[in-house]
Amino acid sequence: MTSSHILTGRYFMNGDHACAEGAIAAGCRFFGGYPITPSTEIAEHLSSRMPQIGGVYIQMEDEMGSMATVLGASAAGARAMTATSGPGFSLMMENIGLAAMMEIPCLVVNVQRGSPSTGLPTLPGQADVMQARWGSHGDYGVVAYAPWSPQEFFDLTVHSFNVADRYRIPVLLLADEVVGHMVERVEIPEADKIPHWGRKRPIGSKKEFKPFEAIDDDLVPPLAHAGEGYRLHFTGLTHDERGYPDMSADTHQVLVSRLVEKINRNPKDLIRTETFHLEGARIVVIAFGSTARSARRAVRVARERGLPVGFLRLISIWPFPEQLIRELAQDVDAFVMAEMNLGQMIREVERHVEQPVLGVNHAGGAMLAPEPILEAIEKVANNGSTSSR
Amino acid sequence: MVQPLLVEEHPLDGLIRADRMPHIWCPGCGIGIVMRCYAQAIINSGIDIEKHVVVSGIGCSGRVAGYMNIDSYHTTHGRGIPFAVGLKLANPELCVTVFSGDGDLAAIGGNHLIHAARRNIDITVICANNFNYGMTGGQMGPTTPYGALSTTSVYGCPEHPFNLVNLLAAAGANFVSRWTTIHVRQVIDDVLYAFNKPGFSFIEVLAPCPIGFGKSNDLEQGVDETLLYRERCVHEPDTALDKLGIDLREDQPIYVGRFVDREAPAYQPIRLEVEK
Ligand SMILES: Cc1ncc(C[n+]2csc(CCOP(=O)(O)OP(=O)(O)O)c2C)c(N)n1
Ligand code: SF4
Ligand SMILES: [Mg+2]
Numbered sequence: 001m002t003s004s005h006i007l008t009g010r011y012f013m014n015g016d017h018a019c020a021e022g023a024i025a026a027g028c029r030f031f032g033g034y035p036i037t038p039s040t041e042i043a044e045h046l047s048s049r050m051p052q053i054g055g056v057y058i059q060m061e062d063e064m065g066s067m068a069t070v071l072g073a074s075a076a077g078a079r080a081m082t083a084t085s086g087p088g089f090s091l092m093m094e095n096i097g098l099a100a101m102m103e104i105p106c107l108v109v110n111v112q113r114g115s116p117s118t119g120l121p122t123l124p125g126q127a128d129v130m131q132a133r134w135g136s137h138g139d140y141g142v143v144a145y146a147p148w149s150p151q152e153f154f155d156l157t158v159h160s161f162n163v164a165d166r167y168r169i170p171v172l173l174l175a176d177e178v179v180g181h182m183v184e185r186v187e188i189p190e191a192d193k194i195p196h197w198g199r200k201r202p203i204g205s206k207k208e209f210k211p212f213e214a215i216d217d218d219l220v221p222p223l224a225h226a227g228e229g230y231r232l233h234f235t236g237l238t239h240d241e242r243g244y245p246d247m248s249a250d251t252h253q254v255l256v257s258r259l260v261e262k263i264n265r266n267p268k269d270l271i272r273t274e275t276f277h278l279e280g281a282r283i284v285v286i287a288f289g290s291t292a293r294s295a296r297r298a299v300r301v302a303r304e305r306g307l308p309v310g311f312l313r314l315i316s317i318w319p320f321p322e323q324l325i326r327e328l329a330q331d332v333d334a335f336v337m338a339e340m341n342l343g344q345m346i347r348e349v350e351r352h353v354e355q356p357v358l359g360v361n362h363a364g365g366a367m368l369a370p371e372p373i374l375e376a377i378e379k380v381a382n383n384g385s386t387s388s389r
Numbered sequence: 390m391v392q393p394l395l396v397e398e399h400p401l402d403g404l405i406r407a408d409r410m411p412h413i414w415c416p417g418c419g420i421g422i423v424m425r426c427y428a429q430a431i432i433n434s435g436i437d438i439e440k441h442v443v444v445s446g447i448g449c450s451g452r453v454a455g456y457m458n459i460d461s462y463h464t465t466h467g468r469g470i471p472f473a474v475g476l477k478l479a480n481p482e483l484c485v486t487v488f489s490g491d492g493d494l495a496a497i498g499g500n501h502l503i504h505a506a507r508r509n510i511d512i513t514v515i516c517a518n519n520f521n522y523g524m525t526g527g528q529m530g531p532t533t534p535y536g537a538l539s540t541t542s543v544y545g546c547p548e549h550p551f552n553l554v555n556l557l558a559a560a561g562a563n564f565v566s567r568w569t570t571i572h573v574r575q576v577i578d579d580v581l582y583a584f585n586k587p588g589f590s591f592i593e594v595l596a597p598c599p600i601g602f603g604k605s606n607d608l609e610q611g612v613d614e615t616l617l618y619r620e621r622c623v624h625e626p627d628t629a630l631d632k633l634g635i636d637l638r639e640d641q642p643i644y645v646g647r648f649v650d651r652e653a654p655a656y657q658p659i660r661l662e663v664e665k
Contacts, residue, residue: 029479030475030478030479032471032475050658050659051658051659051660051661052661054660055658056478056479056658057658057659058474058478058658060471060504061500061501061504062500064467064468064471064501065468065470065471065500065501065504066471067468068464068465068468068471068472068475068501069471069472069474069475069478070475071464071472071475072444072462072471072472072473072474072475072476072477072479073475073476073478073479074475074479075462075472075475075476076475076476076477076479076480076483077479077480078479078480080475080479094465094468095464095465095468097465098464098465098468102462225480226442226460226462226476226480226483227439227440227442227460227480227482227483228439229439230460231439231458231459231460232460232461233406233454233455233461233462233463234461234462234463235454235455235462235463236463236464236465237463244406244408244409244455245455245463
């Protein structure tokens with residue numbers, strides 16, 4: 001990586017530009033995409049930056065093509081990404097599944113807008129979180145992050161590339177319009193402060209190499225690239241360790257289980273959360289993305305009013321931090337889940353706790369304000385269950 | 390006792406994945422002939438075998454990626470071309486070929502096909518055109534001739550097919566040719582020519598599909614369609630592009646040859662000088 005391409009310094013920039021600079025800092029040298037609000041600034045910025053740094057910007061004819069070309073570039077060895085919003089994310093689902101099956105690393109950014117369908121192109125939403133988890137057909141592990149600020153959009157772009165390479169997966173970065181268009185301070189670190197986890201690469205005989213053989217405990221096979229002399233075969237069909245199609249239920253079971261298990265087995269690298277005010281909390285508010293900004297505000301005000309409330313911010317939404325939620329559940333009486341959709345992540349929380357979980361929801365189009373979250377906290381607190389135990 | 394005759398070696402041995410044989414293709418299927426031509430062109434090319442990459446979409450033709458013993462990617466239906474574009478742009482040293490079917494390339498992948506040709510991306514596309522969706526059992530598709538029977542056009546195909554040569558010429562491809570599985574030498578020559586030709590090259594090869602297309606169109610055996618090619622093919626490369634459509638109803642000619650060979654610059658990503 002050439003450090004001179006990294007614009008170390010302090011800036012005032014929007015989240016989409018921060019994402020684009022994060023990609024360059026991470027060593028991304030291929031962007032294939034199709035413009036869509038509110039992610040377009042990522043494409044625009046990279047169309048001007050890639051030619052300066054020897055990278056490729058290609059504007060594809062649609063999002064099926066974007067996803068496919070990103071996978072081709074990554075298969076040839078490049079760190080590669082695309083960026084889109086809901087309508088394009090739907091079209092990408094096909095080859096997000098192919099990326100999972102071929103185990104080709106890449107980054108897919110979805111700057112969420114109000115949905116479904118064309119929805120609210122210029123306004124925020126958080127209603128694609130379940131699509132991110134289950135959108136492509138079949139079972140496969142998913143890693144998805146949700147930044148709450150332009151700075152975090154930068155940082156998570158770098159981290160997402162690292163996770164994608166390390167685990168041979170497509171990583172989904174689910175920003176929202178608020179974070180994409182918000183302008184805030186962004187600090188781009190020195191090149192040597194930018195974490196870099198490379199791809200696991202094959203060692204040993206090229207002839208013996210099996211591109212889908214997971215020897216290590218992490219269940220991730222080393223990745224060889226086109227043109228390196230391995231005579232690789234990659235297919236979206238169910239395949240054995242050589243990558244050869246094998247239409248048997250046993251091979252399918254082994255392969256698909258590994259695609260799920262390699263994510264489940266490595267929570268430390270993948271799960272990210274942040275907590276505030278958990279001391280003595282009897283109520284925990286959970287939120288992610290731009291909604292977390294309002295939620296933290298609501299929690300602060302509630303604390304000032306003497307309510308025993310704490311805050312959990314999900315940075316990774318997938319994998320869901322179920323272990324942490326279960327631990328929290330040992331000491332609290334209720335949860336409040338705030339999200340800019342009509343109740344998606346709340347189901348994940350409910351799956352892991354016995355306490356009541358109160359949802360604060362909005363279909364999207366405007367940021368959730370602190371007030372309804374505060375009202376929910378007060379409502380739960382006044383139920384009496386929180387006063388003593 | 391008769392001793393079995395053992396063939397020790399075949400010139401293409403190293404290029405075919407013997408451990409994947411037997412292949413899935415039906416007796417009389419033309420796809421294998423086209424694959425053989427592609428393999429021969431790789432040998433003749435003198436380009437390092439390790440730099441050849443084949444990408445396929447989905448279909449009987451798409452299975453070629455699984456049988457070639459080179460770096461090979463069997464992608465999703467219709468998406469072989471954009472995948473190949475990514476490979477080529479990320480590593481321009483690769484000699485990238487897309488091998489797929491008429492349905493894969495011209496129906497579900499049709500948008501990618503015309504846009505890759507418009508951009509004149511430096512890849513080679515080999516289209517095995519068998520006038521139908523073979524893999525799914527013989528449905529009509531974008532190249533099914535008007536009036537032809539298929540499992541979804543039991544009263545005769547009511548749509549007009551693409552004239553692929555004209556389509557690709559209009560879209561901007563640098564090189565466009567059409568042959569059939571009886572034109573083995575020409576196919577080898579054109580694939581080889583396309584490897585070395587900058588820009589987008591498209592080689593359409595008509596291939597018998599006795600099971601999907603032939604059985605319902607009085608071409609029960611692979612050889613029947615082969616004979617039809619022999620009777621109907623006309624090598625007139627100067628024929629106007631819009632006259633190159635394929636109509637099997639009457640005794641219409643099937644025009645074959647090299648129809649487009651131009652020198653428009655191939656796509657290049659923009660590179661600026663970096664001040665250090
Ligand atoms: C998205 C999607 N839709 C449909 C299919 C089913 N399908 C598999 S192959 C095929 C048609 C292939 O036709 P063609 O490209 O002409 O190849 P052939 O089998 O004739 O060689 C279809 C429709 C699929 N695999 N994926
Ligand atoms: S169905 Fe047609 S195209 Fe497919 S293998 Fe059989 S003959 Fe070939
Ligand atoms: Mg076909």
